[in-house]
Amino acid sequence: MIRFENVSKVYDGQTRPALADLSLEVDKGEFVFLVGQSGSGKSTFLRLALRELRPSRGRVFVAGKELNRLSSWKVPRLRRQIGTVFQDFRLLPNKTIFDNVAFALQVIGGSRSQIVKEVPVVLELVGLDGKENRMPDELSGGEQQRVAIARAFVNRPKILIADEPTGNLDPSTSVGIMKLLDRINRTGTTVLMATHDASIVDQMRKRVIELDGGKLVRDQTRGVYGYQT
């Protein structure tokens, strides 16, 4: 589903690579934690998979496509297959919960009937049925993150990329968010999650990939967080 072949990334004006000769493969349906100190290259890795960045060397394949050879007009089609969730939720503050999720379908040309059918299903999946008419600032942080997950998942992407999704949440709320991501993973969606949350990684016992200075230093099945910050 995702394959990096000898990928290096040196940002403009930098000499030290943010990622250095990274090779790894993530199969369909896997759940992978990406861990490492701040600056180790996790976000760079995720941004390469989204083709927000291009590698300086090496090749990135996502959903069967080599991203460097993908024409720009095909990038939106690629991104439709990848849902994204971030630490800061990124909801539209002036739209209701329903409309925040509906918007994700509208921008990809979803019909009104599809929206009316799919949005309630996904809001129920994330445990927010009954709250569809609220505004984002009328929800708790954990609930806002559930909306963000609903929005990322409503068009059933093949891959869900989550960059520190529990970074702004307390431990018990985080556990609820992880149960939800686990549930989404069980539908067959590949989940890739960058995190500094040691207790979550230790509880979930999924595959753990650790980066250090842009290099892959650990790839462990049913792994643990495994280092001190």
Ligand SMILES: Nc1ncnc2c1ncn2[C@@H]1O[C@H](COP(=O)(O)OP(=O)(O)OP(=O)(O)O)[C@@H](O)[C@H]1O
């Ligand atoms: N746009 C940029 N321009 C130049 N250097 C960058 C840029 N983005 C990231 N870097 C550098 O690349 C390296 C990797 O950064 P990256 O953001 O991928 O790390 P990270 O593991 O996601 O960190 P964090 O856990 O703090 O989010 C760091 O040295 C960082 O300073």
